[in-house]
Structure formats: structure tokens, C-alpha cells
Amino acid sequence: MSNRMNEPQEPAESNRQSTDSVTQTTAGESQEKIQPEWTEYEFQGDPKFSVEDLDVYYGDEQALQGITMEVPENSVTALIGPSGCGKSTFLRCLNRMNDRIKSARVEGSVELDGEEIYQDGINLVELRKRVGMVFQSPNPFPKSIRDNISYGPRKHGELETGLLARLRGTDSTDREQQLVERCLKQAALWEEVSDRLDDNALGLSGGQQQRLCIARCLAVDPDVILMDEPASALDPIATAKIEDLIEELAKEYTVIVVTHSMQQAARISDQTAVFLTGGELVEFDDTDKIFENPESQRVEDYVTGKFG
Numbered sequence: 001m002s003n004r005m006n007e008p009q010e011p012a013e014s015n016r017q018s019t020d021s022v023t024q025t026t027a028g029e030s031q032e033k034i035q036p037e038w039t040e041y042e043f044q045g046d047p048k049f050s051v052e053d054l055d056v057y058y059g060d061e062q063a064l065q066g067i068t069m070e071v072p073e074n075s076v077t078a079l080i081g082p083s084g085c086g087k088s089t090f091l092r093c094l095n096r097m098n099d100r101i102k103s104a105r106v107e108g109s110v111e112l113d114g115e116e117i118y119q120d121g122i123n124l125v126e127l128r129k130r131v132g133m134v135f136q137s138p139n140p141f142p143k144s145i146r147d148n149i150s151y152g153p154r155k156h157g158e159l160e161t162g163l164l165a166r167l168r169g170t171d172s173t174d175r176e177q178q179l180v181e182r183c184l185k186q187a188a189l190w191e192e193v194s195d196r197l198d199d200n201a202l203g204l205s206g207g208q209q210q211r212l213c214i215a216r217c218l219a220v221d222p223d224v225i226l227m228d229e230p231a232s233a234l235d236p237i238a239t240a241k242i243e244d245l246i247e248e249l250a251k252e253y254t255v256i257v258v259t260h261s262m263q264q265a266a267r268i269s270d271q272t273a274v275f276l277t278g279g280e281l282v283e284f285d286d287t288d289k290i291f292e293n294p295e296s297q298r299v300e301d302y303v304t305g306k307f308g
């Protein structure tokens with residue numbers, strides 16, 4: 001305390017950082033060190049996901065570095081950051097979709113409801129039912145609207161229709177109808193398509209197709225819905241519908257959404273994780289805090305549009 005007066009005055013704009021979080025590079029710009037507490041997000045209840053020390057490599061290139069974070073359930077978590085910072089890679093770790101990419105190597109731990117998903121013997125079909133995914137471009141099957149919904153449950157043996165099933169007394173045409181209606185209602189699409197369930201899904205508009213993909217994902221009773229820039233191929237009206245839907249879904253499901261739109265993250269999410277170049281998670285906190293008063297100078301520069 002007594003030698004405080006001898007220390008050089010810090011410029012006002014770096015007040016937010018302790019001095020040891022900043023080192024000067026030879027070029028003179030400040031290179032921030034990420035403080036562990038910036039990503040320790042505190043919330044009530046159990047985490048849906050606990051990610052610890054997650055590293056992902058594609059061949060020799062590292063795409064994610066030491067990601068540690070806990071994701072609360074029944075809420076919307078937004079993942080933001082500049083292109084190439086590893087948002088999609090991170091999302092794919094949460095239901096082991098990276099397993100399908102030959103060059104990808106994942107190290108570290110991801111627990112879903114306290115159970116490690118990167119252990120031998122995990123049933124990947126079950127995992128991907130529990131942790132569903134919606135992609136940037138709507139990708140409905142070239143089948144009827146109805147069949148898009150019933151495809152998953154049917155594949156998993158949860159719906160049977162047809163002669164053999166009727167003979168066995170397990171016909172579930174009624175259950176299929178109920179399922180289709182429930183999922184389309186949950187995805188805010190029912191009113192627009194209820195009179196044409198047997199039409200080909202590819203005849204729907206882009207926004208309708210995306211809501212159908214969400215309905216299809218709901219049909220297998222997931223806990224978590226991962227969305228990778230779900231509205232970036234849509235017009236503003238279709239985008240607004242998806243955004244409303246995401247907020248609605250979070251009452252029942254854990255939604256994790258990658259978006260390149262900071263406005264969208266600010267509108268729809270409860271908490272926001274900021275990834276920056278190099279594949280690091282820099283800060284994770286309440287969305288208001290991230291946008292109004294982040295700890296990291298780089299996060300502030302990013303959310304105020306100074307780069308990215």
C-alpha cells in the first residue's frame with residue numbers, strides 16, 4: 001500500500017484489467033492473458049454440460065485450446081466470436097459429431113448430466129438423440145412434412161405402422177399423428193402446414209424448412225438442442241420467428257446457439273461465451289454483463305465492433 005504512490009499511473013481505459021493480465025508485445029499492442037475467473041460462470045442448479053480442458057486438433061492445427069466451461073440447463077447459451085475461432089468445432093464436441101471428421105482429435109472431458117461422453121461404450125445414437133443439432137442451412141429430407149418428423153422415432157423403433165404392425169396390434173398411426181402435431185406446434189409451424197402434411201418438405205420456404213428441422217429434432221425427445229448459425233441463411237422475418245422459437249424452447253430444453261450476429265446473441269441468450277482467434281474461450285457470463293461490462297478488453301473491443 002505504501003509504495004502504491006511510486007507506481008506509474010495506469011491509463012484509465014485499462015482499469016478493468018489487473019496489470020498482470022496484460023503483457024506488452026514487441027509491436028507495442030497489449031496481449032491479454034485470459035484470467036480463469038472470466039470463464040467461471042456462476043449459476044443456480046446443476047450444469048447440463050461440464051467441459052474441462054478441451055483441446056481439439058485437425059491434424060497438426062489446434063482449433064480449440066483448453067476450453068473449460070459449465071453450461072446451465074433450460075436456458076439459451078450463445079457462442080460468439082470471429083470466423084474460424086472454433087465455435088462450430090466446440091458445438092460438435094458436445095454430441096461427438098467431430099468423431100465423423102477423420103482429421104479431428106479431441107482431448108479433455110465433456111460431461112453431460114455428470115456423465116463423461118468421451119468414454120468407451122457411449123452409445124452415439126443415443127447421445128445424438130439427447131443432444132440434437134440444427135445446422136446453418138435447413139436440410140429437411142426430400143420427403144413429406146409428416147415423414148420428416150416421424151423419420152427419427154421410426155428409425156429408433158418408437159413408431160410402427162403398416163400391416164405387420166397392425167397384425168401385431170402395435171399400429172401407431174394415431175401416435176404418429178399426435179407426435180407430428182406436437183412437434184410442429186412446438187416448432188411454431190403447425191398453423192402454416194397443418195393442411196398439407198403430406199406435401200414435400202422441400203416446397204416450404206427457407207424459414208419454414210428450418211422450423212421443420214427443429215421440429216424433427218424435437219421428435220426424438222432431446223434434452224439439448226445445438227444450433228449452428230440457425231438463422232444466417234434466412235430473411236429478417238424468418239429470423240425473428242426462429243429467435244422467438246429459441247426463447248420458447250429454452251423453457252424446456254437446453255439450447256446452445258452459435259451466432260455471428262451480436263445483436264442476435266444479445267436478444268435471445270441468457271448467457272454468452274466469447275471465443276476469440278486461436279480457439280480460446282475468453283469470457284463467459286450473463287449476456288448483459290458480456291455486452292455491457294465485460295472483464296476482457298478484447299471482448300469489449302469485439303462486442304463494440306472494433307474487430308471481427
Ligand SMILES: Nc1ncnc2c1ncn2[C@@H]1O[C@H](COP(=O)(O)OP(=O)(O)O)[C@@H](O)[C@H]1O
Pocket residue numbers: 058063081082083084085086087088089090101103
Ligand atoms: N473439418 C475440418 N478440417 C480441418 N480444419 C477444420 C475443419 N473444420 C474446422 N477447421 C478449422 O478449425 C478452425 C475452427 O473452425 P470452426 O470451428 O469452423 O470455426 P467457427 O465456427 O468459429 O467459424 C478453423 O481454423 C478451421 O479452418
Ligand SMILES: [Mg+2]
Pocket residue numbers: 087088089228258
Ligand atoms: Mg462455424
